[in-house]
Amino acid sequence: MMDEPEKIKRSRSVAGHKVKRERYVRRFVNRFLTMEGIGVMLLDSDFRIVEVSDMIVSLCGLPRPDIVDKYAEQWFDEVGLRPWPFDRSLLEGQTFRNRVLNWRQDKQLHKLMIDGEHLTEGEARTGAFVLFRDVSHRMALEEQVRRSDRLKTIGQIAAGTAHEIRNPLTAIKGFIQLLNKSLKDRDMEKEQEFVGIVLSELDRVNDLVSEFLLLSKPKExxxxxxxxxxxxxxxxxxxxxxxxxxxxxxxxxxxxxxxxxxxxxxxxxxxxxxxxxxxxxxxxxxxxxxxxxxxxxxxxxxxxxxxxxxxxxxxxxxxxxxxxxxxxxxxxxxxxxxxxxxxxxxxxxxxxxxxxxxxxxxxxxxxxxx
Ligand SMILES: Nc1ncnc2c1ncn2[C@@H]1O[C@H](COP(=O)(O)OP(=O)(O)O)[C@@H](O)[C@H]1O
Ligand SMILES: [Mg+2]
CATH class of the missing domain: 3.30.565.10 (Histidine kinase-like ATPase, C-terminal domain)
Structure with a gap:
């Protein structure tokens, strides 16, 4: 059995620990609300905005007092988010993950991923919160990787086919030029004109093949x-x-x-x-x-x-x-x-x-x- 003073000391230290922990959590929340790459929006059970973090404020370019207390739909309309990225079904428990949202700010396009979660207290619905992550940079990097992968595949095809096309082209061009000479000798003007067209079209195919060849794996x-x-x-x-x-x-x-x-x-x-x-x-x-x-x-x-x-x-x-x-x-x-x-x-x-x-x-x- 613990004696009385020991019990009091213990409960005081537990209380002190709790206060410290709460202060720590509050500090975290405050810091979280100012983070750049992540945004959060807290909504009440009427779908009104209770709080937004700095990222949302800076994205939508409205001062915080013009955001807080508005119905979410009203805010979507004011910042030009159409279609609405989410609706009241969120309050009913229709949560979502990794929904992509393209947000145009001035002339810059932000790619955001948003997650929505509803909040309850016992049986009662108390509201919801939505997390916004700016993934523009990551998506740009992924796009670069995809682009070079695609190019590699095309490069392999190009390496295999471009030469096969170019060799007969060279032969065709050579014979057509010979033909052109014969036509000239016989003064066949109309036919010469046709052959001229064939030659210029051949040049176009040749240019295309040259570009295609550049896509194939470089020699050295x-x-x-x-x-x-x-x-x-x-x-x-x-x-x-x-x-x-x-x-x-x-x-x-x-x-x-x-x-x-x-x-x-x-x-x-x-x-x-x-x-x-x-x-x-x-x-x-x-x-x-x-x-x-x-x-x-x-x-x-x-x-x-x-x-x-x-x-x-x-x-x-x-x-x-x-x-x-x-x-x-x-x-x-x-x-x-x-x-x-x-x-x-x-x-x-x-x-x-x-x-x-x-x-x-x-x-x-x-x-x-x-
Ligand atoms: N400086 C530019 N201004 C406007 N559009 C451009 C410019 N450069 C490229 N584009 C667009 O990118 C497309 C692809 O360019 P490219 O790969 O060089 O192929 P091509 O010139 O044969 O169309 C062009 O058709 C054009 O629509
Ligand atoms: Mg071009």
């Missing part, structure tokens, strides 16, 4: 140390020529003190040519293409090259697809240009990203320094 990367400026200088005349035909102005901002990079020059030229070509093609009625070299002390091991155009931009639902092989919005497009860029940049250990805000498009190529 010839990675040497070089200055990015030198590479751009070499392709600039070609881009300027093309730009002239489309009434596009090209502005190039070199950066003299750029650290050297480790890359394969011919492949890198291919990347920049494709980006330049796409930008010019996007600005049919004229515009400006800005090519800029950047390096920052925050990322000393990496440089970037930007291709920014003043074209129509890329709609959000198309943006996810531009790197897909064979995705094109052009009548004469192959849809392989950006796939080739992605493939090459992957092999060089770099990255390629695109953003577009409706006033143009920005492609950023990141490359490792040597």
């Amino acid at each position: 990367l010839r990675q040497v140390s070089m200055r990015i400026g030198g590479v751009i200088q070499e392709i600039l005349p070609m881009i300027r020529n093309e730009a002239l035909l489309h009434n596009v102005t090209v502005i190039y901002y070199p950066k003299p003190e750029m650290p050297p990079i480790l890359a394969d020059k011919e492949l890198l030229k291919q990347v920049f040519l494709n980006l330049g070509k796409n930008a010019i093609e996007a600005m049919d009625g004229g515009g400006t293409l800005i090519i800029r070299e950047c390096s920052s002390s925050e990322e000393p091991g990496r440089i970037t090259v930007e291709f920014r155009d003043t074209g129509p931009g890329i709609p959000a639902d198309v943006l996810d697809k531009v790197f897909d092989p064979f995705f094109t919005t052009k009548p004469q497009g192959t849809g392989l240009g950006l796939s080739v860029c992605q493939r090459i940049v992957d092999d060089l250990g770099g990255s390629i990203e695109v953003t577009s805000d409706g006033y143009g498009t920005l492609f950023v190529v990141g490359l490792p320094c040597s």
